[in-house]
Amino acid sequence: MAEKVLSPITANVWKVLVKEGDRVSEGTTIVILESMKMEIPVDSPVNGVVKKLYVSEGGSVGEGEPIADIE
């Protein structure tokens, strides 16, 4: 069962720090978002593999939209 990582805010995707297929641990930072000059790292909530990335650097993401699936 994949864990969906959702964006907490409307933001610009400043940095994507993982690729699909990467193994991540709980707490590994997946992306860094930027909104209103606030930089917000989004961490993986679980141990697993990045199954799918929905965002790319320089793109945007809305509140509640998916960032990645971790399985």
Added chain:
Amino acid sequence: MGTRSFLRYNENISKFLGILRSSSDIVSGETVAKELGITRSQVFKIVRKLQELGYRFERKRGYKLLFTPDIPFPWEIGQNIVFFNSIHSTQDEAKKLFEASKIKEDYWVLARTQTKGRGRMGRIWESPEGNFYGSVVLKAETPMRDIVKISLIGGISVFRTIKKHYEIDQEIKIKWPNDVWIILGDGKARKISGCIAEAFGEMEIAKYIILGIGVNVKVSPIDGVSICLKDITKKEVSLIDFVRKLKNELGTVWKEFSDGKWNQLKSEIENNMWRGRVKIKYDSREFEGISSGIAEDGSLLVQKDDATFESVYYGDVLIKVIS
């Protein structure tokens, strides 16, 4: 001081300077030692340390303070201060020190200069000696949705500090979200301050925020772009004094925010923000409009040419020069 070593608040140094400053005369080593409850040789060590840092004393059968360098050492500002002579970035260091439990919430990391000072999205923040560079750790168990509002707090704090405590002829404006600009007589804008904020926590709740502020106090680093407090007051300004005032103002603004006074703060920004024609650039998209207010969630409201409004959360807000 090495690059990575820092100074903390020291009660004895603070008291020692207090005693000397409250006396117009020479104070004997014995009096100081007695008041501090330390030996005379420990007093001498304090004096030597302060001399190394640039303080000057008259030393004849005691001590008299002749000169205080205008550097925000912790004992000049307050207890929750950590000071670096030179550092990559106060922002990165605050995070490291906080995560290593070397500093707590409400602590400020200050630096005399930064070698890799950063602005938003990894941009460089020019950091010559004489200006303010500091990052404060704020505890914030707040939903991420509200946390972006905290980004605006630095701007209001700098705005209030300058507006309340310094006499200036020029207009001072907050440029959304948190820069502070001085508007010159010919309408040109010059940047005096900028902020950067980082939120750390779990998915939906931020645990803590590191808010970094840079203010051009005595030096304007980039001709035609920046301006400094000294230039607009046309007087000597004390960096120590500025840091004390800014720290107090930020404490007040933070308390207001924590007490749920967001609406008042929002109005304050709206009443003092730079409004005008802007060009918004993000996601390889560009549009123009008039920056006209702040939305409830803290985003910038831009009125487009077709009279509709769009909320801006990120990206570059460029002032459109109409010639």
